[in-house]
Amino acid sequence: MLPAVIWGHWGLFYTSARHSVRMSSTRVDWKGMLANRVAVVTGSTSGIGFSVARRLAQDGAHVVISSRKQQNVDRAVGELRGEGLSVTGTVCHVEKTEDRERLVAKALEHCGAVDFLVCNAAVNPLVGSTLGTSEQIWDKILSVNLKSPALLLSQLLPYMEKRRGAVILVSSIAAYIPKVELGVYNISKTALLGLTRTLALELAPKDIRVNCLVPGMIKTDFSKVLHANEAFWNSFSEHHQLQRIGKPEDCAGIVSFLCSPDASYITGENIVVAGFSSRL
């Protein structure tokens, strides 16, 4: 029973506690923690978004998968359904109004309401210096990474009210430790910290919590251009206290926790999942 006690009183120990429960012979069934809840995850056909979608569904939520290509949506939905999870999916390029409308409609098919929104989609970071960036690239990065989460939330909000739900924005350690190679991406991810706080204030009266996941270097296709670059990795890994690169699963449990009732008094926070603390 110890893991359950740990979970109840110190929610942040949830991931390891849950893991130990799964590994033990006396299994405690955690499924159902997010039962009867509906989650929308953008950019969820690969990497961190896919891992988050899988974990929310494992914890009982019905999850709506989305990203830009139908074939990727079909593959992700097929894989998770094959694991017995409750998921649906649709194409949603987060910049496109009509795609966001389609995503909202798909999410409402399950029970007419939505509980959780995880804004994970973002455009590839490597653009170089801020002052050398064209106006077109500025617009693209700010549109996908910053504006689209707010616009999607405003479209979903009427269906999230009275559900005591949660929003998770996905920033980056680049917001805390900017790297010159990442230019405008650093800025878009820093602005998400401000969006988190502003939305937390705006939505508190509706009992909707808004928090921010701040991943460090996580091994995905998105970050390959960075972690496969020896010079970049050597300079970045100087920060690391845990001597490894992160896995998408390292981010998934914390998102599930932030959606769960055990996080019901947490809002406006940034949670760094980076293998180090920028404060140490």
Ligand SMILES: NC(=O)c1ccc[n+]([C@@H]2O[C@H](COP(=O)([O-])OP(=O)(O)OC[C@H]3O[C@@H](n4cnc5c(N)ncnc54)[C@H](O)[C@@H]3O)[C@@H](O)[C@H]2O)c1
């Ligand atoms: N991997 C890392 O090291 C790292 C570090 C810090 C932050 N992040 C953040 O984590 C999030 C996920 O990144 P990842 O590493 O899992 O990348 P990934 O490339 O594995 O996944 C990104 C997903 O977003 C989708 N996507 C991209 N642009 C989109 C758009 N316009 N509309 C809809 N979907 C779109 C892709 O199809 C893909 O499914 C991003 O917000 C990224 O900024 C990643």
